[in-house]
Amino acid sequence: MNVTDTTALPAQGESRPLRADARRNRERIVNAARAVFAEQGRDAQMDDVARRAKVGVGTVYRHFPTKEALFTALVEDKFIRLKAIVDEHADAADPGEAFFASLWRFAELMAEDRTLHDVLRDYPHEVHARRTGLFDEMAALIDRAKAAGALREDFRTEDLPVVMCGAGSAMQMAGCDHERFRRYFSMVLDGLRPAPTAA
Numbered sequence: 001m002n003v004t005d006t007t008a009l010p011a012q013g014e015s016r017p018l019r020a021d022a023r024r025n026r027e028r029i030v031n032a033a034r035a036v037f038a039e040q041g042r043d044a045q046m047d048d049v050a051r052r053a054k055v056g057v058g059t060v061y062r063h064f065p066t067k068e069a070l071f072t073a074l075v076e077d078k079f080i081r082l083k084a085i086v087d088e089h090a091d092a093a094d095p096g097e098a099f100f101a102s103l104w105r106f107a108e109l110m111a112e113d114r115t116l117h118d119v120l121r122d123y124p125h126e127v128h129a130r131r132t133g134l135f136d137e138m139a140a141l142i143d144r145a146k147a148a149g150a151l152r153e154d155f156r157t158e159d160l161p162v163v164m165c166g167a168g169s170a171m172q173m174a175g176c177d178h179e180r181f182r183r184y185f186s187m188v189l190d191g192l193r194p195a196p197t198a199a
Contacts, residue, residue: 026063028053033070034077038113042071076132078113082106083134086141096150099141100189107167107185111178152194163188 032052036044046067050057064070085105092098129135138157145151167185 022063025053025055025059028055029060029063029070030073030077033074037071037074046070078109079129079132079134081109083132083137085109086134086137090137090141094150095141095144095148099145099151100192102138102141103163103189104185106164107181110164110168111181149194152192155192163192 029049033044033049036048036052040048044067046060046064047057049070050060053060060070064073086102089098089102092101129138135157138160142151142155142157142160146153146155166188167181
């Protein structure tokens with residue numbers, strides 16, 4: 001599924017499309033920011049982004065007046081990517097598999113990108129989840145998994161960021177050892193499945 005290209009949108013505060021040269025600069029800045037924030041998380045600096053984009057730091061600030069404005073644009077992009085994952089599984093024949101496969105894909109994105117862990121840990125994720133439609137689609141996926149008996153009844157949509165934050169912490173403790181991380185996350189997901197009924 002194609003994810004919306006946010007690099008083509010006007011810069012923060014702009015109401016009309018950018019000129020071709022400004023649009024190219026903004027695209028370079030956003031692409032550079034994705035790489036820098038993925039590596040460094042929210043500790044990344046605008047100077048780092050400018051160097052990666054090969055533009056002056058003033059050019060970065062013309063498009064994004066603050067680091068928070070740039071980070072916000074990247075956050076929105078990440079939630080669009082998460083929604084695309086849910087969309088891929090929305091009509092799967094097995095609702096339980098759709099839910100757990102989506103969570104595995106979320107975890108893989110977190111393993112690639114430190115910023116996503118930061119977002120789920122201490123950023124107002126629900127605002128972006130609702131704005132992009134991720135919240136409603138994930139709620140529907142959860143309801144279908146519960147109805148199919150594949151997910152414990154007391155799990156709620158608002159529990160999801162906590163689960164994913166735990167996954168991110170496990171990933172950091174595992175030192176980005178993906179084999180260990182997959183083992184930890186498998187145990188977490190097993191805890192979301194209903195307890196087996198007595199024979």
